[in-house]
Amino acid sequence: MKSFAFRIALFFLFMPSPAQSLEHGVPAGLAADFIHAVVEAGRTTYSEQVVEHLAKQNSLTASENWEQEKTLLLPAQFLSMSSKISNSRGIGMKYRLLSLWPLNNHNAPRSLNEKLGLEEVVRNPGKPFTWVVPRDGRWYFEAIYPDIAVTETCVTCHNNHPNSPKTDFKVGDVMGGIIIDLPLGRRTEKNVDEKFLLAPEVVADYVHSVLESDRTVYAQHVVNRLEEQGILHSKEKWENDKALMLPAQFLLNSAVKSKRLGLDYRLISLYPINPQNRPANEFEQDGLESVEVHPIRPYIKHSKVGRKTYFQAIYPDIAVTRGCVNCHNGHPNSPKKDFALDDVMGGILVSFQVQ
Ligand code: HEC
Ligand code: HEC
CATH class of the missing domain: 3.30.450.290 (Beta-Lactamase)
Known part of the structure; x- marks a missing residue:
């Protein structure tokens, strides 16, 4: 018994740190790039192929009170609903949309680092702003990627919204960011940075969690809701029609956008x-x-x-x-x-x- 306990103690004493013990892994910086690519792909697919497609077809619009008005969710609401589902799974990784000029105060920066990070991506939108921070005995890797006003509709809606603290957004401006928060090793660990290796199984769980959350929001709050209300239908040949793409096509469409990584x-x-x-x-x-x-x-x-x-x-x-x-x-x-x-x-x- 004694020697067994002793052996356990030795094991913990000499246990290599998670970073060293991994034979293969994904650096935290790249893992965040993966997660961002999936979030961004879902956001773009929803904005362009669902919201803008139906606007062009003179079919259905997107609006803030989508439930009462029986319309489409706004792209920001799509993302925040999806991130809420994913964040509530308790898998460690979290993501959300935020801004220095939020329409919804819930989307304001929640720490000085987040505020500084947003200011930095506004100045320098070419790359994400990243840092490592200790919290509750553990290191976290955080990255903010810019969220850009890609079309005139982003700008018009935000500038004219009664809650908007900023009324002079232009197309191409950074309107906010997507923050990704990844737990790393214990706080006692040294040299923790964006190269810290995460287990592939864990990174795959993160990627899958975003995919699955987007898929759930699209299937439940877009396709199923609008079909049950008899407002719109999903079908394979949606492109030239007042129709929604299939859930399978939504996922495939996003997949194409993430391949470059x-x-x-x-x-x-x-x-x-x-x-x-x-x-x-x-x-x-x-x-x-x-x-x-x-x-x-x-x-x-x-x-x-x-x-x-x-x-x-x-x-x-x-x-x-x-x-x-x-x-x-x-x-x-x-x-x-x-x-x-x-x-x-x-x-x-x-x-x-x-x-
Ligand atoms: C029809 C109006 C409308 C359009 C179009 C629109 N937004 Fe928003 N946006 C909103 C609303 C309303 C919120 C707050 C949603 C919430 O309650 O979280 C929001 C939230 C955001 C946020 C989070 C910070 C905040 O303001 O609360 C960002 C960043 C953002 N939008 C960027 C964009 C971009 C980029 C586009 C174009 C791709 C866009 N928006 C298009 C209305 C709009
Ligand atoms: C309106 C019809 C429709 C709805 C709703 C729909 N699917 Fe599909 N699904 C299809 C079609 C058609 C394909 C084949 C798409 C393609 O060409 O790759 C497909 C593809 C798939 C595939 C890949 C394998 C295959 O059958 O080709 C899976 C898995 C799948 N769907 C699951 C789901 C799940 C889960 C949901 C609900 C979240 C769902 N589908 C909703 C029609 C639908």
């Missing part, structure tokens, strides 16, 4: 409507079978291609609304017609290179 994600299934979404290899087949039975843990793999190491994870994709079930069961190309609410319908495959 070497981050890849897509939807696959054992029962695909589109044969291209069937598992492409043994790992994907095994992963889909596994998450169907064990939906709370992703199925993962490290693989080497030449000198590079890649990490892949498959997460279950769940039928979160009736809309998912009804459309798939009723689709002529669907090989499965008896999906039920909360079933695993397929998987989200996340992959990236590790160092």
Whole structure:
């Protein structure tokens, strides 16, 4: 007994720090870039392919009181709803939209660092502003990425809003930022910076959490709500129509935008409507079978291609609304017609290179 306890004590005494013990990992700075890319891709897809698309079709507008007015959520509300879902999962990583000139005080900076970070990205929008800060016995990596007024509509709405502290925004201005907050090692750890290695499993969980939250907001608060109210429908050929893109297309659309960082994600299934979404290899087949039975843990793999190491994870994709079930069961190309609410319908495959 004694020697066993002693061995445990020795183990803790000489336990290498998490940074050193990782054979492969993702530097915190790159992990934040991944998360930002996914958040930004969802934000752009929603703004351009949903809100602006329907405005051009003279169909539905977006407005602040979307619930009462039966309209679309504003892009900022889409992001904040998605971040609330993701932040409440307790996975450690958090993100949100913020600004020095907020319409909603909830979006004001919450620390001096956040305020200084926002001032810095306004001056220098070419790169994110990052820092490391201790909190509750742990180090955190924080990064603020600029949020730019990409169209005239951003500017007009904010400048004319009764709560806006700033009324002279111009197109191209930095209107605020997206902050990403990542927990690193313990506070006693030395030399903690943006190169601190995070475990690939953890980074994949972060990426997946954003994807899944965006997917839930889009399926529940856009597609399902508007379909149930008989206001709009989602369909495959939405481009030239007063229609919403499918949830699957929303995810694919965002995926295309994140590829330049070497981050890849897509939807696959054992029962695909589109044969291209069937598992492409043994790992994907095994992963889909596994998450169907064990939906709370992703199925993962490290693989080497030449000198590079890649990490892949498959997460279950769940039928979160009736809309998912009804459309798939009723689709002529669907090989499965008896999906039920909360079933695993397929998987989200996340992959990236590790160092
Ligand atoms: C139709 C009006 C409208 C449009 C268009 C609009 N916004 Fe907003 N925006 C709002 C409202 C309202 C909020 C506050 C939402 C909330 O309650 O969190 C907001 C929030 C924000 C925030 C968080 C800080 C704050 O003001 O509370 C940023 C940053 C932001 N918007 C940037 C943009 C950008 C960039 C665009 C264009 C891509 C844009 N907005 C388009 C109305 C609009
Ligand atoms: C209005 C119809 C419709 C709705 C609603 C819908 N889907 Fe799909 N889904 C499709 C179509 C069509 C495809 C094939 C898209 C493509 O061409 O890749 C697809 C693709 C998928 C795939 C990839 C495998 C396949 O079947 O090709 C998964 C997994 C999936 N959907 C799950 C869901 C979930 C979960 C929801 C609800 C959040 C949902 N779908 C909502 C029609 C729909």
